[in-house]
Amino acid sequence: MKLLFSVDHRFEIGADGAVYTLGGKYPYRLWQEYLEAFDEVVVVCRGGPMTSPIERLSLSSGSRVRHVPVGGRRGVKRLSELANLQKTLAPLVLASDAVVARLPGELGSAACDLARRNERPYLAEVVASAWDALWGHGSLAAKAYAPILEHRTAKVVARAPLARYVTEAFLQKAYPTAGRTFVASNVALAPIDSGVAVDRDARIRSTPSPLVFGTIGSLVSRMKGVHTALEALAAQRNSLPPFLYHVLGEGDPAPYRALAERLGLSSQVRFDGVLPAGPAVMAWLDGVDIYLQPSFQEGLPRALIEALSRGCLAAASTAGGTPELLPPARLHRPGDVTQLGRLILDVATQSLEDSLSESRENMRTAQRYDGAHLAMKRRESVAALANLVSNRGRNASANVDAPSALKEL
Structure with missing residues (x-):
């Protein structure tokens, strides 16, 4: 099974093709939680040539993980790319069995929309308030776009079959869902000595x-x-x-x-x-x-x-x-x-x-926020997504067999 992970994060690409993440936000070990349930993870993201010192970066690429940068612009400058975003994402979603989207973000929202349209199950990982992110950005363009992204995020989460929140109450109230919910921060603390x-x-x-x-x-x-x-x-x-x-x-x-x-x-x-x-x-x-x-x-x-x-x-x-x-x-x-x-x-x-x-x-x-406990909660949500893929496959097989069964009757 192939998983598409969509996130508005800018990765840095080395001359040898290795992909790095600044500040350790998306290191390779993060993808292990998804690879336990899926065979391959395709990371749709922002990206560009490496500009940071190597000692300040963490390796994100590795076995069974492929990064697909779809633009490198940051902040509200990303809005100029929206016209081509869905066109670029569509074949990637169709080639995947399920989608995980880190929200808020235009890449995540677009991937969820395409997943729903093409009957791919998706997990919405809700990590922040879209309104606060844009309203506090500082520019007039961001403030103008805040209500639009807020509405898009709320709509995507409301329709999500699975939603995972990093808060216990705040984001659940802002973005309720009719789907199954999980609570797990994306922090990864080692046991405190x-x-x-x-x-x-x-x-x-x-x-x-x-x-x-x-x-x-x-x-x-x-x-x-x-x-x-x-x-x-x-x-x-x-x-x-x-x-x-x-x-x-x-x-x-x-x-x-x-x-x-x-x-x-x-x-x-x-x-x-x-x-x-x-x-x-x-x-x-x-x-x-x-x-x-x-x-x-x-x-x-x-x-x-x-x-x-x-x-x-x-x-x-x-x-x-x-x-x-x-x-x-x-x-x-x-x-x-x-x-x-x-x-x-x-x-x-x-x-x-x-x-x-x-x-x-x-x-x-x-x-x-012990890392081992939270990792277990995150894995539960990913396993639930893999189960939706399996159930979808079984239902599809049942639908294919239905006509022959009717003929026998």
Whole structure:
């Protein structure tokens, strides 16, 4: 059986044809969960020549996995490609037995539409809010397109025979479905070692100076709210102890560096680029005291879960399913600089006992996202999709045999 996986993610292609993913979002090991039920995975995606240092990339291609790039443009620039999108996708869907679509995204929505039209079962993997993703993008074109993609996403999910959500409630409410549902975050946490808590306690007790704030998120658009964090830190700088703000993520930091300079924070802000997923990111988080996730759009923020797993103190916006991870006292409205500033000051100046207690509670929250347990849930949804393919085949065989059976009668 052949599976088509459709996702609006830009992969990087090496000179030898190997396909890589930035930041470890779609490494080869991810495809193993699908290859347990299917013989081949065809990844329909965005793609282009490799531009990132090899050490910051993870290999995505491998045995029984084939990537088919259908355009490399990013953000709302993708809209110029929509006219030819379905024409390109149609033969790929017809050549597949089932479809998995990572939503929201035009590639995913188009693949689901074609799957339904051609009687191919599909699994909708709902990972974020289409409205929030475009409305928080920053451009007028994105805001204009937000209601269109929101409607398309809702329609595709509503008709999906299978839907898997990364949140426990937020995305289910935004995009209900009549099909069978699954809940599983796409985070993949290793079991939390007891030594992590010991090291975090020691760091908190040492009262580190400078205090380190951190955010993981793409700089390609303004959706991760890095500008909000910069403005909030600038507003509170006279009330805070000496601090640094580190940002880890792809994209051009120049606009944010310019903003930091205007705010008088140039010497306190560091842009660390991209690191491979796994140990390198965890080590980076171990050097962060207070993690900030001031996003305008989220599904269930993987980076925040990873930060909680390392015992970081944290403050975040209410975007997406984030309130499933932090208490109200650690949440702010997206874009609310004043509210985030107050949260930052509260976390940074609370008592040692409160910081130790909050750190342990954050680690307990992260334990709900154990990688092995979530992988099992994801595999259940893929197995259900494979069963739909098998049932479809049996029904087709029954329909072919029906005329001869009638003749015998």
